[in-house]
Amino acid sequence: MIQLFHVYKSFGGTPALRDVSFRVRKGEFVFVTGPSGAGKTTLLRIMFGAEKASSGHILINGINLGRIRRKQIALLRRRIGFVFQDFKLLNNKTIFQNVALALEVTGANPSYVRKKTRQALRSLGLIKKEEAYPLQLSGGEQQRVAIARAIVKNPLILLADEPTGNLDPDLTREIMVLFRTIHMKGTTVVVATHNRELLKGTAIRKIYLEKGRVIKED
Amino acid sequence: MGKLLYFIRQALLNISQNKLIHLISLGTISIAILILGVFLLLLVNVEGWIKNWGGSITMSVYLEDNLPKRQIAVIRQALSSREGVEIQRFISKEEALIELKSALGPQSELVEGLTRNPLPASFEIAIREPKTDPASIKRELEGIPGVVEVQYSEAWIKRFRGVMRLVRVGGMMLGGLLCLGVLFIVTNTIKLTIYSRKEEIEIMKLVGATDWFVKIPFLIEGFIQGATGGLLALVSLFVFYLIMASNKGIFLSFTLLEVVFVPHFYMTAIVGLSSFLGFLGSLMAVGRFFEV
Numbered sequence: 001m002i003q004l005f006h007v008y009k010s011f012g013g014t015p016a017l018r019d020v021s022f023r024v025r026k027g028e029f030v031f032v033t034g035p036s037g038a039g040k041t042t043l044l045r046i047m048f049g050a051e052k053a054s055s056g057h058i059l060i061n062g063i064n065l066g067r068i069r070r071k072q073i074a075l076l077r078r079r080i081g082f083v084f085q086d087f088k089l090l091n092n093k094t095i096f097q098n099v100a101l102a103l104e105v106t107g108a109n110p111s112y113v114r115k116k117t118r119q120a121l122r123s124l125g126l127i128k129k130e131e132a133y134p135l136q137l138s139g140g141e142q143q144r145v146a147i148a149r150a151i152v153k154n155p156l157i158l159l160a161d162e163p164t165g166n167l168d169p170d171l172t173r174e175i176m177v178l179f180r181t182i183h184m185k186g187t188t189v190v191v192a193t194h195n196r197e198l199l200k201g202t203a204i205r206k207i208y209l210e211k212g213r214v215i216k217e218d
Numbered sequence: 219m220g221k222l223l224y225f226i227r228q229a230l231l232n233i234s235q236n237k238l239i240h241l242i243s244l245g246t247i248s249i250a251i252l253i254l255g256v257f258l259l260l261l262v263n264v265e266g267w268i269k270n271w272g273g274s275i276t277m278s279v280y281l282e283d284n285l286p287k288r289q290i291a292v293i294r295q296a297l298s299s300r301e302g303v304e305i306q307r308f309i310s311k312e313e314a315l316i317e318l319k320s321a322l323g324p325q326s327e328l329v330e331g332l333t334r335n336p337l338p339a340s341f342e343i344a345i346r347e348p349k350t351d352p353a354s355i356k357r358e359l360e361g362i363p364g365v366v367e368v369q370y371s372e373a374w375i376k377r378f379r380g381v382m383r384l385v386r387v388g389g390m391m392l393g394g395l396l397c398l399g400v401l402f403i404v405t406n407t408i409k410l411t412i413y414s415r416k417e418e419i420e421i422m423k424l425v426g427a428t429d430w431f432v433k434i435p436f437l438i439e440g441f442i443q444g445a446t447g448g449l450l451a452l453v454s455l456f457v458f459y460l461i462m463a464s465n466k467g468i469f470l471s472f473t474l475l476e477v478v479f480v481p482h483f484y485m486t487a488i489v490g491l492s493s494f495l496g497f498l499g500s501l502m503a504v505g506r507f508f509e510v
Contacts, residue, residue, distance in 0.1 A: 050424070071428050078426035088421050105427035109220050149425065 001026040001157060001188045002047060007056035009042055009212075016042040018212040020056070024190060026156075029183045031199055032192045034209035040192035041085075043209065044159050047190070048082055049073040061156060078106055081150030081187075083160035087142045089134040089149075096121065096130040099149045106153065120152040124178065140171035144178070151182055158182055160191045164198065172198065228435035229442060236411045240443065243407040247447030248454065250396045250403075251492050255455040257389055258488070259462075259480050265382070266478060275352050276306070277370040279341040279359055283311075289364050290339070296362050297341060306342045311335050338366060397495055400447075404440050404499025412436065412503065433504040437497060444496015448489035455480070455488075 002024040009017040017039045024030050032040050045051040046058060049065055058065040063076060089098050100117040108116075121127045124144045134142055143163060150158055160179065164172035176198065183189045193199075199206055208216045233240050281293065290308075298305050309317070314337035319326040345355055356368040412419065419432055456479065463477040480488075 048424075074423070074426050074428040074431075076426075077424065082424060088424070090418055090421060101422065102425040104224065105422050105425055105431055107221050107224075107431070110224075153426070 001028070001061055002190070003057075003059040004047075005057040005059075007043075007046065007058060008054045009039075009046060009051065010054050015212050017046070017053070020209075020212070020214055022207055022214060022217070024188060027183075027186055027188055029180070029189045029204050030191070031202075031204055031206045032190060032209060033194065033196070033199060033206055034215075036194055037211075038194075038209040039212040040194070040209055041161050042212075044082075044161050044190065044192050047157075048080060048159055049076055078153055079156045081153065081155035081158040083143070083146050083150050083158070083163045085162035085165045087134070087146040089142060089145055091134050094131050094133060095126060095137070095145050098134065098145055099152050102149045102152050116152055120148040123151075124148045138171075139166055140174060143167060143171070143175055147175070147178055147182075151187070155187060157188045157190070160189070162193055162195075163191060164193065164195060169197075225434045225438055229438035232411050232415065232435060232439050233442065236414055239407055239410050243403050244443060244447050244450065246403050247400050247443065247492065247496070248450040250400050251448055251451035251488060252454045252458075254393050254396050255451055255480070255488055256458060257392060258484055259455060259459060261385065261389060262480055262484070263477055264385075266476075275345040275370055277343050277345060277352070277356070277359070277368055279343060279365055280338040280367045280369070281340060282364050282366050283338060285339070285364050293362055293364050294341070297343060297359070300358075302346045304344045304346060306344055309340050309342065311337055311339045314338070314340065397491070400444070400492070400495045401499045401502070404443060404496050405503045407443065408436050408440050408500040408503035411439065436504050437500050440496040440498075440500025440503070441493055442496070444499070445489060445493040447496065448492025451492065452485060452488055 004023075005021050007017055007020040008015070020039075020043065032043060034040055042051060046053050046065070047060065049068070053066065060076060061079065063072070065073075065076075068076065090101075093101070096117055099120055100113050103113040103116055118127065118130070121130055124147060126141065126144055126148060129137060129141065134145065137145065143166075147160075147163075150160075158179070163179070164175050167175065172195070179189055179191060206218055207214055208218075279293075279297065281290065285293075294305065294308070297303055312335065315329070315335050318337060319329060322328060345352065352370055356370065359365060359368045422432055459477070459479045
């Protein structure tokens with residue numbers, strides 16, 4: 001599903017990723033971990049087409065990101081859900097509108113958008129808050145809205161960048177349960193986190209990054 | 219259809235979320251287009267007036283001496299049967315001499331000593347086809363047997379045509395500058411609305427919106443702005459026309475002149491041009507704004 005071959009990325013001469021190669025199979029759940037500045041966010045952004053690798057190849061569902069046109073990136077993103085650390089919700093739009101946006105941009109018809117958005121909100125326990133605005137919700141609820149937006153289009157891959165970075169331990173557990181549920185429905189999930197506590201006692205595959213290099217996998 | 223409605227809704231939402239910017243921009247566009255409209259209105263009217271009275275050319279058709287009355291009648295017939303020619307009067311040799319004397323006034327003694335009348339009889343005619351080259355009409359009339367020469371005020375016609383050409387060129391330059399101004403205003407307004415929605419655009423792109431999906435509402439927004447500006451300008455122009463028509467004596471010192479509004483073609487052109495400029499301005503604004 002995701003394949004990286006000798007990927008390098010540097011910003012103005014400062015290396016962010018060095019010779020990163022790994023493969024994530026279809027339906028797999030993977031943690032990408034490492035200290036701050038290890039290159040986790042850059043790696044996810046490259047996998048999402050938000051950054052271009054300086055060299056190397058990235059294949060997402062068989063599509064080579066190095067040879068893809070701008071319009072195809074947009075189409076690819078419709079098949080990838082991305083959960084941002086800072087949620088990236090629009091404060092002037094309701095919860096419903098925030099989640100529906102991910103479907104509206106695909107040109108889906110309004111009745112389909114309504115049906116799927118309500119479905120996603122219901123599955124994340126947010127249906128009663130659909131008319132609320134993001135700033136009226138708690139941090140955990142906002143993160144759940146961001147997840148709802150990411151899964152509303154039934155993505156093949158779900159990428160999450162420090163999804164629990166701003167949350168307390170209880171909410172962190174709650175969000176991780178949500179990711180496992182999404183994974184169990186067949187979605188490939190990649191979660192970037194620096195939170196070692198999150199990784200303890202799980203049999204989930206982990207890729208360790210340090211100074212832009214993959215230092216180990218287990 | 220569903221998509222188009224979505225785009226129009228987004229464009230209207232953009233406008234309502236940036237009311238002040240849009241109002242200022244709309245006012246400026248309307249004024250610029252109104253200036254252009256006023257210029258057109260004046261041009262249309264001045265051209266009309268000139269065509270009605272100044273546009274007709276007066277010519278003098280001089281005849282050979284001592285032509286029999288029958289021959290003069292044949293010439294009159296030849297002149298009046300030509301399309302666009304209107305005989306204003308016939309001046310006999312005697313009448314020509316009397317007119318010369320009265321024109322000379324105190325110096326009329328100069329012609330007193332003449333032993334014979336040297337002035338030719340003539341027809342004064344008006345040509346009601348200002349677009350036809352007067353030189354070719356002159357040549358044509360000089361071919362009539364019994365006609366010696368045809369004269370007209372070539373200098374005046376040239377001056378008149380020169381002035382009209384200058385007015386048109388000046389109008390085009392002014393119009394061009396105003397159009398550039400409108401483009402500049404629309405481009406900047408749309409850029410401001412893009413900046414105000416930068417976060418939303420970024421998120422739209424991140425969840426899979428194509429460039430055009432994001433751009434189209436802004437293009438519609440520019441088009442709406444241009445079209446509304448054009449319509450407002452047209453309404454204002456009509457008000458200006460009504461004021462001008464009811465106060466033409468004060469405005470123009472000629473109460474007999476008829477003031478007309480711009481023809482339908484120009485009305486459509488004003489709104490069309492304004493809408494096109496709005497669209498073009500927004501197209502320039504959205505150029506490469508969305509590198510996410």
